[in-house]
Amino acid sequence: MKILSGDFNAKVGREHIFKPTTGNESLHEISNDNGVRGVNFATSKNLTVKSTMFPHRNIRKFTWTSPDGKIHNQIDHILIDRRRHSSVLDVRSFRAADCDTDHYLVVENVRESLAVSKQTTHRVHMERFNVKKVNEVEGKEQYRVEISNRFAALEHLDTEVDVNKAWETIRENIKMSAKESLGYYKPKKHKPWFDEGCTKLLDQRKQAKLQCLQDPSELSGDNLNNIRRETSRHFRNKKREYLKDKIDELAMNSKNKNITDLHRGINDFKRGYQPSSNLVKDENGDLLADSHNILNRWRNYFSQLLNVHRVSDVRHTEIHTAGLLIPDPTPFEVESAIAKLKQYKSPGCDQIPAELIQAGSKILYVQRTTSNYFYLA
Template structure:
């Protein structure tokens, strides 16, 4: 930053001051990095930088750093410890002759005594002209145990494409479900037995997805380069030793470029194979991955005032407030979740037949592949490959839910995935949410949807206009031409309402529910 003009330097320190002022007063504030600032040993700066710097005089950037630290009662800890000069230098010039101390660790004066040591470690090869700077700071941590959240491992459902693997999974699942032990009486216990059996059979038959392995050839070249770098740090290192290290670096870079070209060639060949197979899903997935690259998610967010929030509980509260407002109605209440005046259930003494075995089979086979699983981690492919025994147990489960008019508590859980639409990733309002519900709940919704289609076609009577290309998806509709607008056709038949594809919240207090449909809706 020494070659930059004064306007760029002023803008940098102004932004740094603004970020520092936003931090809470009780936090331990540490600023570290490459300031490109030489701090001298002038006596006037003893309170801020002490007397153990590598340089005698202070540079222009050094004065800026000292002014920033002194104005906020901060201390430059990297110049407060007595070390050898080789343990003070943080940057080495390309000609291997000039060494400067331009990387610093700055901490607020209240916690300056917590810094036990700051020094440079030359032995660590970070493939840079800067050395690694380490600070030893003992911090008294909270006694509360911070438990790392356990994430579910994803099952490798692509192996079910093999008929042998699918048969092994179906056979093992049938054995687990057909155990002689008595089944639970309630719906929650029955679903727990089914889900546990499905996961155990899937783990045995298909296993989990494997993480990508590292290239061993690249690892061996990196080890050779690191060994050559350590030899250059020895006291008797010659010019030939440094040249060998440079050659090792060049070899490693050539290897990286060659591996990159080979990978790009393989990816292009894979795209051609996917195009020939007419596999549009994987083709566009790989195209998006190659064009967009890897985007890291934002673990922190900003509040309404623009301040960065790092506390976990405060971050969760901000996300909760955002999605509560996003999913609420016009008056701030969501009748689908529960309003101030819930509608009592209507009992009209109308007998609704239980779901049949064939209805459950059709609903399971109607599930789409390659969809994300819910909170239980069971994708749709496991249900479709489960076999007749799984359909029989699912039929028993749905009959109990139908009679008890209550669903398992696990079905009330959903995974809310925030999707960034535009703008700054640290602002919650730039996200929209996708709720991932359990696949078993989708099966029950599909059964209810098929039951409601005849009633909706007869009682609701909507008149909707569709484009010409949409009509081919509904062969049961009778089309009458509209002479006024020849580009559109008016449907004289009603369109069935699909429960599983509603994206807006229905106002139940404003909707009309016929008595014959009231007992179809179940109380969750």
């Protein structure tokens, strides 16, 4: 389904020659130059102008109002593929939607029957612990006390117990300790500077706009303009304060040699908000949205990436296997392995980041027996 929508700056009229493409419910009688060009474009691409095909009152048709509030035009349109034009149920503008602009919101109702294959995949929601508290003295000490109390019950753990059951016990104790002392990570907002004061000003501006629509007098217009200016000024000041605090935070991280947080803050400024997307590109650079095509693309990519040896090379390659008897790791080896864990990495299926193991390392490998070293490893 191809849908083209936006500000065309085109008045589409009700000329008889344009009716197959535009219908007979436009706000304007005669098309302007941009309107004729828009209709010709729609005809050449086998599209229809659905925004001028539904009967509504005039206040539901116009999409733009002049600054003096006396001129109303329908210049925002929605075009759709002629084959799917029956999927559009209604198109109208909503004046009450407040975006502080001279254009009104145009809403399209679309209904489409799609054939979707039933999939039994289940998405696993993983909650992340707030590992930033581990870097703080108070949070780290609280976590150590919590994990020490929980592991005190494992002092007399049977050394002959199954290794998987022992690891499940240790894993659950680590997760419960982190939950009680650190809590979960709260995702940051897109606009952290947007607080309750901004919300109240937005509500006031919305009420003033509704009042101006219901009573378009000079007094209500002046009131709306005053609230608009106050809201814009407040937003600018809040954003400037937020940017100043972020710059001071970056300077403090640079001074304290906190390189990780410094680079994270710089990347937030450079990249800004980036919505998550599952789309990938094929060999030609075109986007793929279908799950089957995406899966094939990843399969081909990894097959080309990993199959770097020829078949003849693989056949003559000698494979060295480890010995059958491997001694248990010593306490020093476990301690060294924990110290070498990389931080700021996503946890695996056990949902335990490396920071939690390193923060409780003294409890995890000092108070345990040799068998428990093996369980932890």
